[in-house]
Amino acid sequence: MKFDSVIAANRFGLGAKPGELSTIGKNPRHWLLDQLAGPSRVTQAIADIPPTAKILVEVQRLRQMRRDAKKAETEEVAPDVVKQFRSVARKHYLQQTEARFQNAAATQFPFHDRLVHFWSNHFAISVDKQPVSALAGAFENEAIRPNLSGSFYQLLKSVEQHPAMIIYLDNQRSVGPSSVLGRRAAKRRNRQQEVGLNENLGREILELHTLGVNAGYNQDDVTALARVITGWSIGGAGERGRFAEGTPGKFEFRENIHEPGARTILGNTYRQKGLKQGEAVLQDLALNPATAQHISFKLVRHFVADNPSDDVVNSVARQYLESGGDLPTMHRAIVEAHEAWTDAHCKYKSPEDFVVSAFRAFDRVPDNGRYVVGALDLMGQTPFRPGSPAGWPDTAEHWGGADALYKRIEWANAVAKLAGPKSNPLLVGDAVLGPALGQHSRTAISRAESSVQGLTLFLTCPEFQRR
Amino acid sequence: MLNRRDILKSLGAGSIAASLPSISYANTGGDARLVLIILRGAVDGLAMVPPYGENRYSTLRGELSLTAGKTTTELLKLDAMFGLHPSMTSLFDLYRKKELLPIHAIASPYRERSHFDGQDILENGATRSSDRRDGWLNRAVAFFDSRLGSEAAIALSQNTPMVLRGANSVTSWAPSQLPDASDDTLRRIAAMYSSDEFFATRLAQALDSQRIAGASTNNEIRGRRNARAQSKTLMQAAGRFLNKTDGPRIAVIESGGWDTHANQGADRGSLASKLSALDKDIALLRTSLGDAWSKTVVTVVTEFGRTVKVNGTRGTDHGTATAALLMGGPVRGGKILSDWPGLAKRDLYEGRDLLPTTDLRSLFKGILSEHLQLPDNMLENDVFPGSRAAKPLRDIVNS
Numbered sequence: 001m002k003f004d005s006v007i008a009a010n011r012f013g014l015g016a017k018p019g020e021l022s023t024i025g026k027n028p029r030h031w032l033l034d035q036l037a038g039p040s041r042v043t044q045a046i047a048d049i050p051p052t053a054k055i056l057v058e059v060q061r062l063r064q065m066r067r068d069a070k071k072a073e074t075e076e077v078a079p080d081v082v083k084q085f086r087s088v089a090r091k092h093y094l095q096q097t098e099a100r101f102q103n104a105a106a107t108q109f110p111f112h113d114r115l116v117h118f119w120s121n122h123f124a125i126s127v128d129k130q131p132v133s134a135l136a137g138a139f140e141n142e143a144i145r146p147n148l149s150g151s152f153y154q155l156l157k158s159v160e161q162h163p164a165m166i167i168y169l170d171n172q173r174s175v176g177p178s179s180v181l182g183r184r185a186a187k188r189r190n191r192q193q194e195v196g197l198n199e200n201l202g203r204e205i206l207e208l209h210t211l212g213v214n215a216g217y218n219q220d221d222v223t224a225l226a227r228v229i230t231g232w233s234i235g236g237a238g239e240r241g242r243f244a245e246g247t248p249g250k251f252e253f254r255e256n257i258h259e260p261g262a263r264t265i266l267g268n269t270y271r272q273k274g275l276k277q278g279e280a281v282l283q284d285l286a287l288n289p290a291t292a293q294h295i296s297f298k299l300v301r302h303f304v305a306d307n308p309s310d311d312v313v314n315s316v317a318r319q320y321l322e323s324g325g326d327l328p329t330m331h332r333a334i335v336e337a338h339e340a341w342t343d344a345h346c347k348y349k350s351p352e353d354f355v356v357s358a359f360r361a362f363d364r365v366p367d368n369g370r371y372v373v374g375a376l377d378l379m380g381q382t383p384f385r386p387g388s389p390a391g392w393p394d395t396a397e398h399w400g401g402a403d404a405l406y407k408r409i410e411w412a413n414a415v416a417k418l419a420g421p422k423s424n425p426l427l428v429g430d431a432v433l434g435p436a437l438g439q440h441s442r443t444a445i446s447r448a449e450s451s452v453q454g455l456t457l458f459l460t461c462p463e464f465q466r467r
Numbered sequence: 468m469l470n471r472r473d474i475l476k477s478l479g480a481g482s483i484a485a486s487l488p489s490i491s492y493a494n495t496g497g498d499a500r501l502v503l504i505i506l507r508g509a510v511d512g513l514a515m516v517p518p519y520g521e522n523r524y525s526t527l528r529g530e531l532s533l534t535a536g537k538t539t540t541e542l543l544k545l546d547a548m549f550g551l552h553p554s555m556t557s558l559f560d561l562y563r564k565k566e567l568l569p570i571h572a573i574a575s576p577y578r579e580r581s582h583f584d585g586q587d588i589l590e591n592g593a594t595r596s597s598d599r600r601d602g603w604l605n606r607a608v609a610f611f612d613s614r615l616g617s618e619a620a621i622a623l624s625q626n627t628p629m630v631l632r633g634a635n636s637v638t639s640w641a642p643s644q645l646p647d648a649s650d651d652t653l654r655r656i657a658a659m660y661s662s663d664e665f666f667a668t669r670l671a672q673a674l675d676s677q678r679i680a681g682a683s684t685n686n687e688i689r690g691r692r693n694a695r696a697q698s699k700t701l702m703q704a705a706g707r708f709l710n711k712t713d714g715p716r717i718a719v720i721e722s723g724g725w726d727t728h729a730n731q732g733a734d735r736g737s738l739a740s741k742l743s744a745l746d747k748d749i750a751l752l753r754t755s756l757g758d759a760w761s762k763t764v765v766t767v768v769t770e771f772g773r774t775v776k777v778n779g780t781r782g783t784d785h786g787t788a789t790a791a792l793l794m795g796g797p798v799r800g801g802k803i804l805s806d807w808p809g810l811a812k813r814d815l816y817e818g819r820d821l822l823p824t825t826d827l828r829s830l831f832k833g834i835l836s837e838h839l840q841l842p843d844n845m846l847e848n849d850v851f852p853g854s855r856a857a858k859p860l861r862d863i864v865n866s
Binding site: 128169170173174175195196197198199200203207213214219222348374378379380387388390396397398399400401402403404405406407409410411412413414440441444447448449453456457460461462465 | 583646653663726778
């Protein structure tokens, strides 16, 4: 079935490269399932991204210099320190973004890469907060990419213990009121700085990462979880005084700010001590039926339809729970759902989908991170910048704005000029969409006055805008 | 610049025609304009409009307090009880001209603390996020549809926020650095879209917006990529759209990054910079509206407020009631609208948040009724069904 190869390449993959449809050949499901076995090979650019700990040490040192400069008599921050911090953070952001999109444009394992992007968006961090802009791509490659062939719990734990998530949701200095430090601070008079809980990470674990909003937890559960994960922090990394211990830039459990004692969450009591307590809560959350329902719905929405039927979602959730929370089982369940194969054009592409699939269609790799950031910024999806921990929405309702379409047309027109006059638009169209390219669009493309115009028409045609 | 009517001419008829409201400039009805500014992330109302006269405020807020003597910059006093954050000097001028009306202790019917459900309810106008997927402002647009030649509402972003999504046609526009496609290419794309309504409708709307915003806008900002410049472009464009006699009556602008869990700052710091940028944006919007300011109401709202007490990381966590702002030529400002609940522990919502005493829907209903002149039955039955308990605020706008 030729149509199935088109669906495999464009819906499950990142858009066909020339020749990909024939590589997929007669057994598209096999082609997809083979990519679930383990971590995919990545391009050198991804392998070259410095580890989070190293980046954090570098940027935190600059932030500390900035704080010191602020404290000094002038109150004014030395502008060169600020500038230096910005340019270092920007350098990392561009390097990581470039690597991400080069890999997506080139990969032979596009289904695996799409899953990496999907989960990275599920556990979204956003670069509008510092110093997250220097870490977002590193986070994706360390916490998400290597953890898709095991359990959801493993993925969840890697994410919640990753320094980028801890910083993004403010957990590194969340102090238990009855912890060693909390009690000491309460006794001190004229304390310079308040210490106490920050419930941001605790709330988003329940609301966004596991159970989902309105899934039966309340404010007490949020506060209890925030207490349980006090002490989930980051070592050293330019900090001073009581937060200087530990390996700089790596996850560090700080016993002295951890709130001691048993906690009850969703009716279960957790009596474990220290780090084990939070890990036990995450383990239960991972296998909670509400979590199964929440993540299954999001996956099915991503691969089947904006408003999928309950049947598919329930079936994926059931298989997930029966497997003890196994991610490959869940991913296989989507591939095997017949609803995912009925219509070649049921999802409106996100700007990322559109840009990546255009590069793949032209068999090119973006050679400059700045270019990708500019293009996606224009279309409303600046890389790694969803603006909130909820991540990017995944529906045509969100991406289908009139102006957003106009920006796609402008960009298609510009990128078609780069792709050059030697490409034959109809051959590109056939190689990417095969039988899924309709007669109406074919005619429009074939009548174009130039190959650049033809390629613009191909990139903007309804069939290419959907997946 | 090509527009949708040119395309119609070039195509004869087709499905674009179906998406066009009947064109009649004869009776465009009221001339009122509305700008809705949504601040996403939950703005700290106790910092934007601090109740400095409340005796517990300074103690509860600690290092985030904006009380006189505690900060280097002077609090802008609105009356004996409330002030305006020191960085909002343009808004303070509006207040003195009686064109700014802050409303305090206001909240949507939502009583949990999720940003995303909170924003959905702010925008869908219902009491639960799952109740509706369309926005209250989209439902209000039905009032204009038969009378304007083009979309009555515009989102100043690439995509449409929920408050404007729904059955009624709206459009969107955002600045661009790319060169336009040629008219010939656009005409061909429009022809290609004629068999697909989703694309045909959107392209027609986008072309209309391009025409109004004018090609000059694109050129102005080419090469200027910093946030301040972009926001300037956006505010200038908003003025240009709302100035058109046949242009949109309603504009929606979004702004993110208000979720101040850590190092929020007092008169200086991260929240102060955000408020200062907002203040400058509104001043720009006022300038670019020119004479139209006299018929424009701007309202600034957010999904919920923040905790009264400072958290462990010198910020504030998700709370309940907050402040909203109403401003513009027709606004009956120069005073504060608030049934102030107080900050004593027993007066707080769940012992931690400012208690809501005004429903946000009352504010929205008041604006739609007094300013845009929507009839009551439409307001109660279509725009905010099931909201009779939330009576429209009265005497907020000169009608």
